[in-house]
Amino acid sequence: MSFNTDAAILIGLDPAQAQRPEAPAYLSGSAHIDGAQPIAALYAGHQFGYFVPQLGDGRAILLGEVQTSHGGWELQLKGAGLTPYSRNGDGRAVLRSSIREYLCSEAMHGLGIPTTRALSIVGSADEVYREQIETAAVVMRMAPSFVRFGSFEVFFSRGQPEAIRILADYVIARHFPELVDTPDKYPLFLRAVVLATARLMAQWQAVGFAHGVMNTDNMSILGLTLDYGPFGFLDAYDPGYICNHSDQGGRYAFDQQPDIGAWNLTRLAQALTPLMTVDAAKEALDIYPAAFATHYIDLMSAKLGIAAGKDSVPLITGVLDILHSNHVDYTMFWRALCDFDSSSGAANAALRDLFPDRAAFDSWAMDYRVRLQTENSTDTLRRNAMYRTNPKYILRNHLAEIAIRCACDDHDFSEVDRLLDLLRRPFDEQPENAVYASAPPDWASQISVSCSS
Incomplete structure (x- = not known):
């Protein structure tokens, strides 16, 4: 236990x-x-x-x-x-x-x-x-609640609008009390769920988390990450990463998650149409793309240690492109970037060595350096802020697998407890646990997770 x-x-x-x-x-x-x-x-x-x-x-x-x-x-x-x-x-x-x-x-x-x-x-x-x-x-x-998108879908499919209203009123009263007395509380409720989901998708993408089974019954009405099955964190950056062995078509691949979030919200909006007009539901849904983009740019800009804004997009897409083409570990890169020296390229040799294509990194690093200098960024202050944004420790599949083997084979939960303590403080250096921040071993690529569990 x-x-x-x-x-x-x-x-x-x-x-x-x-x-x-x-x-x-x-x-x-x-x-x-x-x-x-x-x-x-x-x-x-x-x-x-x-x-x-x-x-x-x-x-x-x-x-x-x-x-x-x-x-x-x-x-x-x-x-x-x-x-x-x-x-x-x-x-x-x-x-x-x-x-x-x-x-x-x-x-x-x-x-x-x-x-x-x-x-x-x-x-x-x-x-x-x-x-x-x-x-x-x-x-x-x-x-706070385990109500899901599918909790509304079941009553919509059965033609039970009164049940939809009762459930919506319950959720609003418990979790969105500021909407209770507003005349348009149902469209505003949907809008709140859209915004919460957009924020969640942006956070998943920024940290490199793939859920694996984004069915509408696994989507929280409160914008919580719900129902952990065949999830995975990115090792080498691969936007098409499929963490679920059962997802042979790649519907829930890492780079599909934002669009699937929007698709799932459309199914929720449909289930709520007995409470609002189709136009009102559409208006709520229409805020999703901009909300997701804004949150994602904000988060990625923070990971870069630069001011957020649309002018950050070239640096963001540029670094993701070279991470992908060079198969660089996503988490290790962002943590190493915290120590980027904006005044001397030679001081960034260890970071540069993560990239087989050194020239590609040099080109991007020059643009990054110019941006930092334009913002009058101070390396020490930026480094401290980036340490609070870019985790050193994530739950990689091989770490979970080691804990699982200890518990299953030896009835020993000590590694589970050790990981639990480690992951409470993912942004701290924890030098005594540095091995947990290492690149995954070769055997980790053979780990397969699916819906069967």
Whole structure:
């Protein structure tokens, strides 16, 4: 078992409670928590572009909500067993995918990206049958809300406009209270979701995160990163990176995510049309391209340590082009760029050596140097700001794989705990953990993740 003290503090739970002998039973759903009213949610969704009229929580059980002075947190068990929506499945989750979700939700939080959180993971000796026999696990995850785009789609497909209104009013009252008394609250609600999704897509792209399964049932109405399955962070920069072995057509490739975000929002807007005119829905959707572009340029400009604006675009696209053509590690490059010397090209030899095509880097670096000098940038101040923007540590697939093997083969969660602590502080140097910032080993390219878990 691994327990996340940071998440416990969010809900006012004394972390010492995790040391009680009965804690694993409560955290895995084997024992009933007083006050819990377990339910499984119904929703539909577009999966790989095709509408499925009924999905629902096939392996997730919502226990209830913990109210705090900062708002409510819903607690949900993932992998605890059968629900009415298990669709001939077993309702269980395998340990390997559970570890990945547990670690990545906290890694994304450390990166400042909106996400569900994870309180705990409890392993089990129970066998789960997937592509092979594996052991089971249960993750206790948390979010202000687990409502999804598909939560509205299911009622639209059934022709139930009153159910759509009830759900929309609930979400607005709980999470967008400033809209409750406005006469056009539904179009404004949609607009808020569009903006939140645009921001989330920009953050994913800037940090190099690929979700892998951007079905509408995996899209949070609050703009949270939801349902970690076959995700992946970029190693060598490849805009066409496909992290999901099941996605043979590349629908959810890294560079497709912003457009898929827009496509999914269109499906949500369609489901909300009983509450607004088509023109009002279209007006809300129309703000997405500019909102995404603005946030993305802002984030990438910050990664470069320059002032944001449209004039930053040539530097952004230029560096992405040479990262791609030279197969440079995305995270390592941005961290190394923090130490760029704007006064001397010779001082940037280590950064330059990341590129087999030195001339291409030299050309871009000259433009970058001119921009920094034009802005009267001070290397020390810029470096400190860039360190807070460009992480040194991300949850690379091989790091998760090592932790998974320790837990699965040796029942040892110490590496899970070590990564959890490391990823809470991804922007810190942490010299004692520098090995975790190294380039992935050759065997990492053989790691395959898919929807089957």
